[in-house]
Amino acid sequence: EAQVTQNPRYLITVTGKKLTVTCSQNMNHEYMSWYRQDPGLGLRQIYYSMNVEVTDKGDVPEGYKVSRKEKRNFPLILESPSPNQTSLYFCATGTAYNEQFFGPGTRLTVL
Amino acid sequence: LAKTTQPISMDSYEGQEVNITCSHNNIATNDYITWYQQFPSQGPRFIIQGYKTKVTNEVASLFIPADRKSSTLSLPRVSLSDTAVYYCLVGDNFNKFYFGSGTKLNVKP
Numbered sequence: 001e002a003q004v005t006q007n008p009r010y011l012i013t014v015t016g017k018k019l020t021v022t023c024s025q026n027m028n029h030e031y032m033s034w035y036r037q038d039p040g041l042g043l044r045q046i047y048y049s050m051n052v053e054v055t056d057k058g059d060v061p062e063g064y065k066v067s068r069k070e071k072r073n074f075p076l077i078l079e080s081p082s083p084n085q086t087s088l089y090f091c092a093t094g095t096a097y098n099e100q101f102f103g104p105g106t107r108l109t110v111l
Numbered sequence: 112l113a114k115t116t117q118p119i120s121m122d123s124y125e126g127q128e129v130n131i132t133c134s135h136n137n138i139a140t141n142d143y144i145t146w147y148q149q150f151p152s153q154g155p156r157f158i159i160q161g162y163k164t165k166v167t168n169e170v171a172s173l174f175i176p177a178d179r180k181s182s183t184l185s186l187p188r189v190s191l192s193d194t195a196v197y198y199c200l201v202g203d204n205f206n207k208f209y210f211g212s213g214t215k216l217n218v219k220p
Contacts, residue, residue: 004154033208042198043155043210050206058207090154099145100208102154 002027004103006091012109013081021076021106023091029101031094032074033058034066036087037105043090049074081110115199120215129186131214133199136180141203144175144182149196149213158197159184186216194218 004025013019025032033048035058045058049068063085065077074093078085086109094100116134123129135144143162147155159166161173161182172185186193196213 035210040212042212045208045210048207056206059209088152092154099157099160100147100155102156105152105154 002101004091004093004101006089006103006106008106009104010107012111014111015082016080019078019081019108021078021089021091021108023074023076023103024072025074025091025093025101026072027093027095027101028071029093029095030071031100032068033092033094033100034064034074034076035090035092036060036085037090038087046076046089081108083110086110114209115201115211117197117199117211117214119212120217122217122219123189124219125190126188129189129193129216129218131184131186131197131199131216132181133184134181135199135201138179138201139203142179142201143203144173144179145200145202146171146173146182146184147198147200147210149198155198155210189216189218191218191220 007022030051034046035043037043044060046064047066049055055066089106091103092100145160146158148158149155159171159173161175163175166173174183196215198210198213
């Protein structure tokens with residue numbers, strides 16, 4: 001079954017404690033992306049990757065890092081999380097021309 | 112990066128046709144127009160995509176005028192399960208995407 005998986009699905013952490021949210025896809029897509037969603041602000045793109053070892057900033061990259069060492073995985077790293085990074089995070093992957101497939105989401109709370 | 116403008120919310124009744132219009136005045140020549148649907152606490156789901164004129168699939172139609180500065184998503188005979196947020200995006204073959212806040216469609220019985 002074609003899918004995008006994210007782990008963990010829910011996470012409560014404290015300010016400054018480094019964390020990683022994993023994203024994996026089994027669709028052999030080159031494109032992957034991370035979004036955050038906050039009430040009233042819709043989905044905002046954090047980072048995206050056109051291929052292995054190729055990443056670029058989206059609209060809200062501050063405070064986040066990503067890596068793309070292999071095609072199927074695109075982890076999102078928060079080196080020093082802060083409360084304003086409390087959000088619902090979505091990973092997405094895609095094939096041609098803007099059709100993206102989204103993961104189930106990770107709800108992160110930073111205290 | 113082409114940005115879009117959509118109504119914040121719309122109400123409809125079951126069985127009606129719903130048309131949601133999106134404005135994208137700065138659309139570039141190579142940009143495609145794509146619509147997504149999102150239910151609460153779920154990731155968005157691709158609905159339909161087009162470049163010009165009209166596109167139809169099993170769930171929706173997309174109307175794009177000649178100047179491409181707007182587009183209209185048409186949902187025929189909506190049901191309660193169509194209550195969701197609908198996003199319009201423009202872009203060319205994967206780069207940055209701007210989802211905006213979308214249009215919250217509320218379908219009433």
